[in-house]
Amino acid sequence: MGDRDAKTALFDQFARVGKALASGKRLELLDLLAQGERTVDALAKSAELGLTTASAHLQTLKQANLVVTRREGTKIFYRLAGDDVAQLFTLLRTVADDRLPDVRSAREAYLGDDTEAVSRAELLDRVRSGRATVIDVRPAEEFAAGHIPGAVSVPLDELADRLAGLPADQEIVAYCRGAYCVLSHEAVRLLTAHGRTALRLADGMLEWRLAELPVAV
Amino acid sequence: MGDRDAKTALFDQFARVGKALASGKRLELLDLLAQGERTVDALAKSAELGLTTASAHLQTLKQANLVVTRREGTKIFYRLAGDDVAQLFTLLRTVADDRLPDVRSAREAYLGDDTEAVSRAELLDRVRSGRATVIDVRPAEEFAAGHIPGAVSVPLDELADRLAGLPADQEIVAYCRGAYCVLSHEAVRLLTAHGRTALRLADGMLEWRLAELPVAV
DNA sequence: ATGGTCCTCCAATCATCTTTGGAATACTGT
DNA sequence: ACAGTATTCCAAAGATGATTGGAGGACCAT
Numbered sequence: 001m002g003d004r005d006a007k008t009a010l011f012d013q014f015a016r017v018g019k020a021l022a023s024g025k026r027l028e029l030l031d032l033l034a035q036g037e038r039t040v041d042a043l044a045k046s047a048e049l050g051l052t053t054a055s056a057h058l059q060t061l062k063q064a065n066l067v068v069t070r071r072e073g074t075k076i077f078y079r080l081a082g083d084d085v086a087q088l089f090t091l092l093r094t095v096a097d098d099r100l101p102d103v104r105s106a107r108e109a110y111l112g113d114d115t116e117a118v119s120r121a122e123l124l125d126r127v128r129s130g131r132a133t134v135i136d137v138r139p140a141e142e143f144a145a146g147h148i149p150g151a152v153s154v155p156l157d158e159l160a161d162r163l164a165g166l167p168a169d170q171e172i173v174a175y176c177r178g179a180y181c182v183l184s185h186e187a188v189r190l191l192t193a194h195g196r197t198a199l200r201l202a203d204g205m206l207e208w209r210l211a212e213l214p215v216a217v
Numbered sequence: 218m219g220d221r222d223a224k225t226a227l228f229d230q231f232a233r234v235g236k237a238l239a240s241g242k243r244l245e246l247l248d249l250l251a252q253g254e255r256t257v258d259a260l261a262k263s264a265e266l267g268l269t270t271a272s273a274h275l276q277t278l279k280q281a282n283l284v285v286t287r288r289e290g291t292k293i294f295y296r297l298a299g300d301d302v303a304q305l306f307t308l309l310r311t312v313a314d315d316r317l318p319d320v321r322s323a324r325e326a327y328l329g330d331d332t333e334a335v336s337r338a339e340l341l342d343r344v345r346s347g348r349a350t351v352i353d354v355r356p357a358e359e360f361a362a363g364h365i366p367g368a369v370s371v372p373l374d375e376l377a378d379r380l381a382g383l384p385a386d387q388e389i390v391a392y393c394r395g396a397y398c399v400l401s402h403e404a405v406r407l408l409t410a411h412g413r414t415a416l417r418l419a420d421g422m423l424e425w426r427l428a429e430l431p432v433a434v
Numbered sequence: 435a436t437g438g439t440c441c442t443c444c445a446a447t448c449a450t451c452t453t454t455g456g457a458a459t460a461c462t463g464t
Numbered sequence: 465a466c467a468g469t470a471t472t473c474c475a476a477a478g479a480t481g482a483t484t485g486g487a488g489g490a491c492c493a494t
Binding site for chain 1: 438439440441442443
Binding site for chain 2: 451452453454455456460461462
């Protein structure tokens with residue numbers, strides 16, 4: 001006990017989790033899984049990876065026990081092992097964003113910096129006071145799996161066709177998966193281009209759920 | 218904006234932090250740095266690494282902006298870039314411990330599982346009610362850099378010689394650096410072997426500080 | 435059983451990370 | 465200037481990880 005080999009072994013065990021987080025591809029998979037369970041095939045397509053490559057990365061995550069699997073017929077569904085994993089993932093992103101200037105510029109290159117954001121508290125305020133309509137611009141099945149109470153599902157794909165159904169005399173607050181999801185940014189751009197007053201939630205459903213705010217199903 | 222290359226670039230940036238956490242050696246260095254600033258030489262000796270190896274790992278951490286340096290004469294002091302880094306580090310350890318059975322067995326091999334632990338709240342209770350004396354068994358300079366209010370500095374090295382100075386009619390609660398620090402375990406074993414009633418704080422100074430409990434200097 | 439689907443395993447290649455000793459840099463004290 | 469100390473840089477070797485295509489395993493429908 002207390003010797004060097006045992007200490008090295010312990011820290012090498014901790015590093016298994018670090019290693020699992022040491023690839024952009026795997027972080028992208030975790031980002032997808034943070035929204036709910038997915039099949040290998042769906043993950044590979046979403047992350048634009050070869051099937052075997054995706055499978056290999058998922059095995060890495062599985063060996064670190066960050067994800068678990070469930071079989072349904074010939075399909076295998078992966079999901080995060082628990083909210084602690086989602087918490088670790090979001091904290092890693094936050095630290096990266098706070099510490100690395102390159103993350104900020106990569107974020108702006110991907111998301112843009114031309115849309116206005118509100119915090120979760122501000123969103124709640126605006127909904128309570130009736131100043132804003134909240135729309136969930138994720139795909140319909142993700143809305144169905146859990147959403148902000150009172151939000152309306154308007155998948156980004158359908159937004160242009162459904163403009164008429166959205167109140168013209170209110171602010172519209174769009175949200176999507178999380179702080180680095182592009183959907184709400186594009187929704188706000190589209191709405192603004194059509195003369196609406198639109199804002200986005202600064203983060204998204206992932207952070208909402210982890211903050212233990214109420215979730216409707 | 219919103220294209221694949223930009224998304225890949227963003228997640229690869231996040232992965233820089235993951236990569237920094239992907240080595241047991243680097244996690245060991247972070248563990249040391251979580252206690253305060255250290256020189257390269259001191260870190261290399263503590264972690265039992267070659268000087269150039271330690272320097273290379275520190276450069277990796279520095280490029281991920283998880284640590285910052287300060288020069289004082291010919292020495293260079295490294296320290297964590299902020300408490301968010303310490304928080305990420307402790308969360309990684311917690312997730313690893315909760316998820317990986319191998320971590321638990323490596324922990325028991327290193328620390329043992331023969332000593333009784335109390336939570337931070339229980340420690341505070343025992344101190345307020347006068348039931349317990351709290352001793353800080355870290356090296357004296359770490360005590361000097363910040364400790365639990367009311368705790369007495371009794372470095373593990375000196376504990377055997379200072380037994381007489383510790384009340385025999387009270388519980389003794391020992392604490393050290395953090396949840397995976399061996400010092401408090403050894404202190405409790407030594408005290409118990411001398412017939413004292415001894416417990417250890419389940420974690421240590423690191424988690425105390427991150428929980429924003431009061432720190433005395 | 436058979437064919438089809440979905441996924442994992444395997445093996446080979448390539449890329450990246452780790453470790454090391456020796457040289458180079460930066461500073462201090464005399 | 466010079467010797468001494470602390471650290472980083474460099475280059476080479478070995479170790480580990482990523483990616484790919486093809487084979488194999490598990491399951492379903494007929």
